[in-house]
Amino acid sequence: MKKHFIGSFIILTLISSFTATSLTARQISSPWFQVEVTGSGSPMVLIPGLSSSGEVWQETVERYQDRFEIHVFTLAGFAGVPAPDSAGVFLPVIKQQLINYMEENLNEPAVIIGHSLGGFLTYWIGSKRPDLLRAAVAVDGMPWLAGLQFGHLEPEVRQQQIEQMYAGMRNQTDTQFRAMQPFIFSTMIRDSEKAAKWSRWGETSDRHIVALAMYELYSIDLSDKLSSMDVPTLQMYSWAAYAAYGATREGTLINVQAQTDKHPDISFATHDEAWHFMMTDEPEWFFSEIDSFLNSRSGMSITN
Template sequence: MRSFARLVHVVGSALLVASFLVGANAFAAGSPQTITSGSLKIERHGNHGSPIVLIPGLGGGPWVWQNTIDNMEKNHVVYALTLAGFDGMPMPKQGGNLFDLADQSLGNWLQSAHIGKPILVGHSLGATLALRFASEHPELIAGVVAVDGLPLFPGMDRVSDEQRKAMATMMQKHMTSFTPEQFKAEQLTYMRQTGMIDQEQAEHYAFLNARSDIQATAQYMAEDLSSDLRPGLKNATVPILEISPYKESDFSTGPMKMSEQQKADYYKSLLANAPNAKVVSISPARHFVMLDQPVKFQQVLDQFIASVH
């Protein structure tokens, strides 16, 4: 009887310890691979190697990084984020500034999860968030890859702060008036004209983007348009790589006429305050460069990661 009681005690203790370990690490083997932390949803892919955190752009979800995840999960632990209001994630109940909330949620998660110093890879608005995070919390990360996302919305360096904020307010008011059908149509037009080269892919990804909350999309866009993160970049001491996509026909005429080198130089000027930033151009590609040029994109990303580690 004593040995049976001892066995029950040992097994019970083991189960208690196992239960504690699974609870302490939501990504442990056999547990769900998705958690929510603050305003973020976090998917984990892979189980060894240096950590990479992927942040989608406006309206995006982990699906925008699928090629990248497939390529990297063999050698890295990849965390794909979804921001509040995007891809089925609800808007925060407490309201407030969405960039502030995302920044706070990311910082709290990195400090509590103890995953090591990751490289943040952000697209568009996600890149802007990554650059802001690098300016405020450089000690928590190893580097940033900003995929066609900047500390200041392109062209907004030519207007005053007041003009920029007024434009952001007007844009938000206009976008929040969209019906779901109008929002879907707007996403499709954007994807076809600016998002990506392949028109069939453009339609597919426009449908996915349109699943996001209209109010959230408008608020994130307004916060992005009205902000200027350039002064804070002096504190972003980690290595930063800005990826500038270029498609010649998109920049051959009109007020946006510029060569590939001129576009890369303009991006570099907006990052001038960052101590350790460089710009790489990938062509032919539009805004979703990782979808237009997945092989070139992955090569550039792998080279940067190798240089950091």
């Protein structure tokens, strides 16, 4: 009886050890991002938004790590990760470094999910290298951010607005920049506790990189490049947080469709209660939409 108990204990210990090891994140660092790799299966790439940590994808990792090998990025300059030596260029280099990473570390086309700035990068990668992607999800990230706010303006006037915004961000002091972060995050997440916690990501981001990234997001228009993105794509968009400023579900969809009308294979989803961090505000809906999309458009069978 004692031998049987000891044998069972050893087996259980080995099983527990194997399980813990298989789900332990592997860390990869470069001057342009940090990556945590966990899970097993086909590759999934998760890119967070401006000033955000890869921790924003925690629930997504927990849901899919038994089905995918998940590569979670935190971009340099955001959420305490040291800023790169950008030489005045950020997103174009990040885009190319992400492509290089995927070429070197993934053994098959990936499902890529990007939030906000990460959604913009998803479109950029997909339009440049569609062969690297099996399916794409942009979570409230657009191919042309300026189109949402300044699309109605003449190009010269629009660029003046962007330059003024950039100058204002560059001229902030560190104290002013940090003081703004709790308010900024409170406008994007319904959960006030998470908004307060995640505002620390903003406070520990490099304000110069944040300003440069915003400038590039507003200045670069990818909408005319999407015809080459022959990848099934789901565009999730929010509008509810901006209803007080006149945003409507229908009006936002019209704007988003105008930006993506050259995309050969795109579908849309929204939730009337979700704010900018849609995966956090409405996780059940979020995962249901992604599961349905992957099942119907990627050739995968996702069951949870």
